[in-house]
Amino acid sequence: MPWQHITLMSLALPVLAEPMLFELQIKDHLFHPSVLYVPAGEKIKLLVLNQDPSPEEFESFSLNREKVILGNSKATLFIGPLQPGRYQFFGEYNPDSAQGVLIALPEAQWQQHRADNAN
């Protein structure tokens, strides 16, 4: 069996676990929230809701993602698993105003963050 065949076979295996869902809104060319906490080490699903009538592009070099979200529309991004740290993102159509940061927390800090927000 050629090596390319083996490589592609291993790359084609689907991921079955459903990733944790997070939501980000765009309104008046701003991201809400502008700081988003997520768990490190696991894939997440990010639903971006654009409430402006004009399109916006979620872009982040450190996250290796870019995605156009049409006006009054939504898009889903799949991110990670991430190393703990800060990942800047911005709106390519309105880079001066639409800015945010995604913070990936290690397990213990993530559990603490969830507990704090549950109270």
Add this chain to the structure above:
Amino acid sequence: MRLFPSLLYIVSGALTLLVSGHSLADGRVVDKVYHPYVQALERSIEYRYFYQRQADHPDNNTMGQKLGYGFSVAERAALEIYLIADRVSPEDYKLSGYELELRWMLTEQGQYSADWGMLFELERQNNQDNYEFTTGLLMEKEFGPTSLTLNALAVYEWGKTLNSEWEAEFRAQYRYRWRPAIQPAIELYVGENYKGAGPSLMGVHKFDKQKQLKWELAVIMAIDNDTVDRTLRFALEYEF
């Protein structure tokens, strides 16, 4: 959507088996390594150049250029139209053909363990009534700050001065996303009478909002005796 990985595995396996066999293609092999992504509302003007060098090799001094205009036609599909100019010694440099290209993004980036797309290209050679149809799979997989991109392509040629035949091409690129403007990579190309690999460098510079310039430069060297020694590849893409 979960049917995709299984189906794609079968198709990609078949294509890669083709690549590993004997190939008789007549076209150029060193070209862009395609990523499987399409952005809605994208528009671009693209220029590509390649030049091959080895004294006493039939492909010595061969040069090719492509000028393209691309635009998305749906959230997951983009079209690009190219003018192609070539110089194949001993002939003069000339406008040699036209090409229509469709890229189709099959899966959302990061949704599965790898991201998948498809490529369809139809090229007509000027004044010769020769055609070339290319199709295949585009795959990209993230490994931390690096990305592996694979293109497994099947090519069918036919026309007045060509024997009708199927061929296969394989392109690979392993890229380190160091910083937006500078991303080093290594590339591998396998196709008709060609097996080459070498370093490449690429990047993107943003001007304003969605206006940006992407650039790529690669020097591909032969890894067998039949392949022309050195191929220079250069590309510029202005997105707006």
